[in-house]
Amino acid sequence: MVTRGFTGRRPASEVADRIPPGQSLTADFPVLSAGPTPRVSLEDWSFTLKVGPRPVKRWTWEAFNALPQTSVTRDIHCVTKWSKLDTPWQGVLVDDLLTDAGIEPPTPFTLAHSFDGYATNVPVADLVGGRAMVATHYDGRPLTPDHGGPARLLVPHLYFWKSAKWINGLQFTERDEPGFWELRGYHIYGDPWREQRFSGD
Amino acid sequence: MDAAADAGRPVPWQEAVIERIAQQTARVRSLFLRPQHWRPFTPGQHLDIRLTAPDGYQAQRSYSVASAPAEEGVYELVVERLDDGEVSPYFHDVAEAGDAIEIRGPFGGHFAWQASDGGPLLLVGGGSGVAPLLSILRHRALAAPDVPALLLYAARGWDDLIARDELLRRDEAEAGFDLVLALSRDRPRRPQDAGRRVDAAMLGDALARLGGPPRLTFVCGANPFVEAVTAPLLDLGLDPATIRTERFGG
Numbered sequence: 001m002v003t004r005g006f007t008g009r010r011p012a013s014e015v016a017d018r019i020p021p022g023q024s025l026t027a028d029f030p031v032l033s034a035g036p037t038p039r040v041s042l043e044d045w046s047f048t049l050k051v052g053p054r055p056v057k058r059w060t061w062e063a064f065n066a067l068p069q070t071s072v073t074r075d076i077h078c079v080t081k082w083s084k085l086d087t088p089w090q091g092v093l094v095d096d097l098l099t100d101a102g103i104e105p106p107t108p109f110t111l112a113h114s115f116d117g118y119a120t121n122v123p124v125a126d127l128v129g130g131r132a133m134v135a136t137h138y139d140g141r142p143l144t145p146d147h148g149g150p151a152r153l154l155v156p157h158l159y160f161w162k163s164a165k166w167i168n169g170l171q172f173t174e175r176d177e178p179g180f181w182e183l184r185g186y187h188i189y190g191d192p193w194r195e196q197r198f199s200g201d
Numbered sequence: 202m203d204a205a206a207d208a209g210r211p212v213p214w215q216e217a218v219i220e221r222i223a224q225q226t227a228r229v230r231s232l233f234l235r236p237q238h239w240r241p242f243t244p245g246q247h248l249d250i251r252l253t254a255p256d257g258y259q260a261q262r263s264y265s266v267a268s269a270p271a272e273e274g275v276y277e278l279v280v281e282r283l284d285d286g287e288v289s290p291y292f293h294d295v296a297e298a299g300d301a302i303e304i305r306g307p308f309g310g311h312f313a314w315q316a317s318d319g320g321p322l323l324l325v326g327g328g329s330g331v332a333p334l335l336s337i338l339r340h341r342a343l344a345a346p347d348v349p350a351l352l353l354y355a356a357r358g359w360d361d362l363i364a365r366d367e368l369l370r371r372d373e374a375e376a377g378f379d380l381v382l383a384l385s386r387d388r389p390r391r392p393q394d395a396g397r398r399v400d401a402a403m404l405g406d407a408l409a410r411l412g413g414p415p416r417l418t419f420v421c422g423a424n425p426f427v428e429a430v431t432a433p434l435l436d437l438g439l440d441p442a443t444i445r446t447e448r449f450g451g
């Protein structure tokens with residue numbers, strides 16, 4: 001259905017094929033959060049790897065930062081309709097977390113947990129093979145609290161609510177268990193290229 | 202909740218006719234949309250809208266529903282004009298009553314309030330961020346008038362206040378509702394209002410006026426506004442789990 005009088009503002013053709021359907025390019029870095037920005041001190045920070053209810057490894061901030069560091073530059077896509085290209089991140093690949101813990105993924109699914117009680121589900125296949133990291137730096141600087149600092153998950157190929165802010169753990173689960181937004185009508189997987197915004201899309 | 206009831210069922214795009222447009226302020230207008238199939242919603246939820254150019258290019262945006270669910274058949278959207286924006290200027294400069302656009306939703310299951318959630322309610326809105334709070338207030342007046350509610354509403358000036366007359370009238374007429382205005386570039390007109398940005402002192406006064414800790418707090422506006430409001434609310438001792446935020450961008 002053509003909207004009378006709407007011409008729109010198209011992205012430059014050289015980047016157009018990097019913008020998923022229904023998304024618009026932004027130069028800003030908008031923020032999506034369900035609640036207030038939690039206050040997480042580095043002394044209290046820790047990251048726990050769990051298999052079901054059982055913790056298998058826990059890192060303090062110091063130990064976490066001693067793990068191998070990786071830098072990536074990726075395009076990101078928020079379900080609130082903005083996309084941002086070439087965002088530079090640094091952190092620890094999920095692969096390197098598993099290596100340090102000395103485990104292979106024991107189940108096909110995970111829930112990422114956050115300090116504010118937020119959780120989001122991501123299949124293991126979307127986390128390993130260099131596809132995801134726990135990011136501590138953005139654009140060369142420590143991640144600011146409103147963008148998820150001290151550390152957030154980064155799964156850039158899924159809608160950005162999957163990149164849980166203020167992350168404090170990753171839990172392997174037997175089943176694909178919906179997290180916070182997934183229980184509130186958002187899509188269980190969230191592929192921006194298939195425009196999986198809401199449950200049923 | 203709506204979201205749970207809808208789980209798994211696709212929500213299709215549909216056509217909605219702009220039935221009426223009302224200029225709210227110099228930079229804000231209300232659009233009253235009449236969709237083919239009106240869906241019930243929970244106050245606080247938003248619609249997705251989609252505009253299509255002649256060559257098939259499309260732009261999508263989200264806008265909060267400002268009307269109450271009791272106004273069956275229509276959705277009111279409150280759109281602020283961002284001069285360098287792609288979509289909001291269309292609604293200001295081009296769209297007319299009788300035009301049709303595509304919509305989908307309403308969506309959103311967290312920034313939402315229904316009567317059974319109860320109160321007291323603290324609502325804090327900045328600029329067009331008042332839109333979903335209007336829906337909550339309008340619904341409250343009909344469905345749960347005994348729930349105490351306070352709206353702290355920040356705007357540049359007296360003439361930038363969206364739904365100003367309605368809010369002032371509700372403040373007079375509704376026993377459980379209090380309106381406090383924070384005008385950053387104007388003088389306050391009423392003793393309870395302030396001629397400055399929202400700050401910790403103002404939020405403390407609002408909590409005292411509510412007469413008890415809010416069961417739920419809803420904060421909506423641009424991200425810097427939401428941060429500037431929620432940080433002092435945490436300092437004032439509010440439980441973060443009771444604070445829900447909606448950030449419009451910027």
Ligand SMILES: Cc1cc2nc3c(=O)[nH]c(=O)nc-3n(C[C@H](O)[C@H](O)[C@H](O)COP(=O)(O)OP(=O)(O)OC[C@H]3O[C@@H](n4cnc5c(N)ncnc54)[C@H](O)[C@@H]3O)c2cc1C
Nearest residue numbers: 080262263264265280281286287288289329332449450451
């Ligand atoms: C859930 C949700 C509900 C929303 N509800 C409303 C509503 O009720 N009323 C309303 O007017 N808008 C609302 N918005 C914002 C709306 O979706 C658009 O982002 C806004 O209208 C700008 O679109 P645009 O195409 O005109 O500007 P764009 O071309 O998309 O953006 C122009 C620039 O302005 C920035 N920007 C976007 N929004 C704002 C803002 N509010 N203040 C300052 N800068 C901004 C963008 O990041 C961009 O850099 C809502 C957003 C979300 C996610």
